[in-house]
Amino acid sequence: MNLKKKVFYLAFSSLFISCISSEPLTVTTFADTSVAETNLKDAGQQLQFTGSSVQASAEYAVPYGFDTNKPNVKYGKLEEVSYYSKTTGTTRKCYVLLPVNYSASKKYPVLYLLHGIGGTDSEWLNGNPTAIIGNLVSENKASDMIVVMPNVRAAADDSVPKNIYGQENINAFDNFINDLNNDLMPFINSKYSVKNGRENTAIAGLSMGGRESLFIGFKNLDKFGYIGAFSPAPGLLPDSALNYPGQLTKEQFSIPKNSVNIPKLIMICCGNNDSVVKNTPNTYHQTLVENKVNHIWYTIDGDHNFTVWKHGLYNFAKRIFK
Numbered sequence: 001m002n003l004k005k006k007v008f009y010l011a012f013s014s015l016f017i018s019c020i021s022s023e024p025l026t027v028t029t030f031a032d033t034s035v036a037e038t039n040l041k042d043a044g045q046q047l048q049f050t051g052s053s054v055q056a057s058a059e060y061a062v063p064y065g066f067d068t069n070k071p072n073v074k075y076g077k078l079e080e081v082s083y084y085s086k087t088t089g090t091t092r093k094c095y096v097l098l099p100v101n102y103s104a105s106k107k108y109p110v111l112y113l114l115h116g117i118g119g120t121d122s123e124w125l126n127g128n129p130t131a132i133i134g135n136l137v138s139e140n141k142a143s144d145m146i147v148v149m150p151n152v153r154a155a156a157d158d159s160v161p162k163n164i165y166g167q168e169n170i171n172a173f174d175n176f177i178n179d180l181n182n183d184l185m186p187f188i189n190s191k192y193s194v195k196n197g198r199e200n201t202a203i204a205g206l207s208m209g210g211r212e213s214l215f216i217g218f219k220n221l222d223k224f225g226y227i228g229a230f231s232p233a234p235g236l237l238p239d240s241a242l243n244y245p246g247q248l249t250k251e252q253f254s255i256p257k258n259s260v261n262i263p264k265l266i267m268i269c270c271g272n273n274d275s276v277v278k279n280t281p282n283t284y285h286q287t288l289v290e291n292k293v294n295h296i297w298y299t300i301d302g303d304h305n306f307t308v309w310k311h312g313l314y315n316f317a318k319r320i321f322k
Helices: 003-012 036-041 123-127 129-138 167-174 176-191 208-219 280-290 306-317
Strands: 028-030 053-055 077-085 090-098 110-114 146-150 201-206 226-230 265-271 296-300
Touching: 077 176, 090 129, 090 176, 110 176, 110 208, 123 129, 123 146, 123 306, 129 146, 129 306, 146 176, 167 176, 167 208, 176 208, 201 208, 201 306, 208 226, 208 265, 226 306, 265 280, 265 306, 280 296, 296 306
Parallel strands: 110 146, 110 201, 201 226, 226 265, 265 296
Antiparallel strands: 028 053, 028 296, 077 090, 090 146
């Protein structure tokens, strides 16, 4: 195994080890202290980006039972649907979570929720997004939305390969931007009653899905008004070990001057004891700071698992489509 492949393998080798922390969640955001109090109260707007720390546990804490079904709450309908992809030349599947009392006479914003490097379209079901979104909506803390959970492995064979860290698997993930733009989004827009426009479209994901969300979001600022990355994986920015097509230069990981497509929300979070992606999310945060891109950044007690990712989904979902 050459050095590049060895380093890449080590970076992802423990991707699906569950190390769920039993410690209380402590949340920190990084902000410009001169504007932190004002901006943190306005969750739907762009937030600050400089490097001093501000404690914001009350702002980002999750309530007990936020991810469990409750007897007095109605939840949306989860369905599995198929669409033809010209990108892969195959019929592909995805899960779609519809709002409670979904009606074709009403239009809804859409969140595309991406899985990790060893997952499929069903991985996010392990985090019970039906409960997380449903509980938020029932408490008037989130908008009704359609949640699409696709298979991010855009290849003719989109099953999980034996070597999930191999170049073919990485290439398939990086090809998802084409499947999403040319096949999946048009399908969703035609099948469901969807609000169009970047202000009604969000993308987020866990681990490799978080990395792809950043890549796709910044490459398509005209399509996505909200971008979320929970424990995002290495590889978004070129380095000596990881260098392949689905990357952005440091300059591209920014908002073009005078752009009219400024994201309404960019959020990155991770566990402070992440044994898989380690310091990578912080590197992305620091690059955005250097590029003066407004965003939310916070960490919680946790490793690389659904304890962190559910926390991220909760905080992202309550801040989008406002």
